[in-house]
Amino acid sequence: MSNIDKQALTDEAISKAFAGTNFGRDDFKNILAETVIDAAAGWRCGYTATTICTQLGLLTPKGCASALGLRFISEHVQRETKRLKDELEAKDRRLEEEIGRANREHHRGFMMACGHLKEHSNVHYADAAEMEIAAHRKRINELEAREVKLPERYEVDMCPTPSPDGEWYSREDVLSALVSAGLKVAAAGKGEVS
Structure with missing residues (x-):
């Protein structure tokens, strides 16, 4: 992670990004990680969580997990x-x-x-x-x-196509990878942050 990325994801910056929101909980890093995982799996997430993740560079403007977002998930699990x-x-x-x-x-x-x-x-x-x-x-x-091996990536233009440079992960593949690593995964309904 570059110095700019590290500076952007300080606890202070994350708290500031969540200022004025009401998620009913204050484990902001978990909310970010859950949103990035859901986005990587192709699920739609709540508007506020998606906006915050996009502003912090964890999601692309198209709502896909960015390289920074994937590193954030990995570091969060560690x-x-x-x-x-x-x-x-x-x-x-x-x-x-x-x-x-x-x-x-x-x-x-x-x-x-x-x-x-x-x-x-x-x-x-x-x-x-x-x-x-x-x-x-x-x-x-x-x-x-425990180690989480991320699944195959996909490129989504017309339909999902396996691509090592793709910006999309299958939700089922990501959840399967997390469960295989022995992590508990709480599934939320469509559009909700889990």
Whole structure:
């Protein structure tokens, strides 16, 4: 992405573009990504969302996804994946700390009640914690491994024709690619932003 494109898509510029609108939510980057995905798939989107995407250069004046729009989708998916990974890692750290604390308290209680119990008496709790931590790490690795391969592009003059330089993607192909990558896709009705 060039410096001009990066400057155009700052949080401040996006918030300014949405000023005075009422989408009933404030996750503007998600709204932009959803609009570009729908446009790339050939669906008509709401006027306001389409206008904002066009002004920001995410859609062409014809309402097709621009190269910047496709890069924006890709980066948005990467950001969301990283955010989810970071959340899981934070939960993993909190879980490890809580398990360590619980094990120490459990061990101390046993030691006080039965002075002859040794430290390894609560190994089964540690095993359960290790299994849960391993499951969290596996989920993090799965999220890191996800990749969205965009489908074939089309040129639409008289009818859709496969073209590597085309400006159109089949909605079904885009949704299929997202689902194949393990992302949840909420479909909206025609003309709505999903």
